[in-house]
Amino acid sequence: MTRLEARRRRRTPAALLPPPGEPRLLALSWLVKTIGSGLYLTTSTLFFTRVVGLPVGRVATGLSVAGIVALAGAVPLGRLADRYGPRRTYTALLGVQFATMAGLAFVRTFSAFLALILVFLLAEQGSSAARGALVATVGEGAERVRIRACLRVVTNVGVTIGAAASALVIQADSPAGYRVLLWATALTYPGAALPLRRLKATAAVERGEKGTERTGSGWAVLRDGRYAAVTAICGVLSLQAQVLSFAVPLWVLRHTEAPRALVSGIVAVNTVMVICLQIRFSRGAEDDERAARLCRRSGIALLAACALISLTAGLGGWSATALLLLFAAALTLGELWLSAGSFGLSFSLAPAGLHGQYQGFFSLGRGAATALAPGLLAFLCLGDHTTTGWLALGALFAAAGTVAPWATRRREPA
Secondary structure (H helix, E strand, O other), X not given: OOHHHHHHHHHOHHHHOOOOOHHHHHHHHHHHHHHHHHHHHHHXXXXXXXXXXXXXXXXHHHHHHHHHHHXXXXXXXXXXXXXXXXXXXXXXXXXXXXHHHHHHOOOOOHHHHHHHXXXXXHHHHHHHHHHHHHHHHHOOOHHHHHHHHHHHHHHHHHHHHHHXXXXXXXXXXXXXXXXXXXXXXXXXXXXHHHHHHHXXXXXXXXXXXXXXXXXXXXXXXXXXXXXXXXXXXXHHHOHXXXXXXXXXXXXXXXXXXXXXXXHHHHHHHHHHHHHHHHHHHOOOOOOHHHHHHHHHHHHHHHHHHHHHHHOOOOOEHHHHHHHHHHHHHHHHHHHHHHHHHHHHHHHHOOOOOOHHHHHHHHHHHHHHHHHHHHHHHHHHHOOOOHHHHHHHHHHHHHHHHXXXXXXXXXXXXX
């Protein structure tokens, strides 16, 4: 294949897809699951408050408590994926999510809501670890990173489809409609499990990984200082996701005079850039040094994004719009580089056969960031000293990115 032919191939829609076979089956499974995520994320709060009748504060508290408690299940459930195979574990956890999501449609009390959402989020933590281990069994080296990048593209496509479909239910605003939507969401979990049945080669790899786990590796990830450092760094950088979902809508509406519709425009810029660029940005991330440099670039881009948005306080019209769109681009560049770097490091620094527990541990960084972000962002970016707060957040991003190359050069534990 000539260089020109390779360039033409990269420009085709097929270049956004993983290779045929097992990687593409995994992407199909993830597409079905993320369509369900889009359905649920946009309507779940409305169902629990408007249909069930729970106060908004109690729903928020329940989600926060369950989310924090569920973090404890990440590593143990990841170990199950190493012991019994990621495909088998992932499929079982999808079944748990199906049962709990269907049960949420019948919730009438806060205690029932809390119990079911806790089990659901525990299964979600475990499925994230098992899915990461499954990617590790389907591909190797650069292929793993590419598959993970493709899954990130699929995530954006699936959530967008689900959110668009849920708009009809939101417009109708009927109890029956919200309940049917929860059932439809529940069905996406067994739907996501169906393509996994055709992963023929995975069973052999799973048996090999199971054998590795039985050699006495125990809780190896808890003794791996280098992996813990990388997890913490990527966790800090992952605060950018909450900047987009939590801080930006409140900032635009309360601190600028920009059009309210610009919130959707910022999200659209983010989604389109991730779909179009994530695979390209992930090339070469299987190399530890390059992946660490990508994390450093992420920190710099996020610092620039924070500086840009700090300038929009009190602005309106075209000035605020232009700066906020530049902010959206810089924030998304930071997200793209972070995703690529974290894909590579989370796989390459994990020993063979232990990807379940390592992926589970790695998810703790983002999980902790998600739990802490609302309070931190409210204090720094939405309080009385917004300019200083945004710049302080940007400095935190830059510092985390700067130490990433140093962290990956540390010697692995004996």
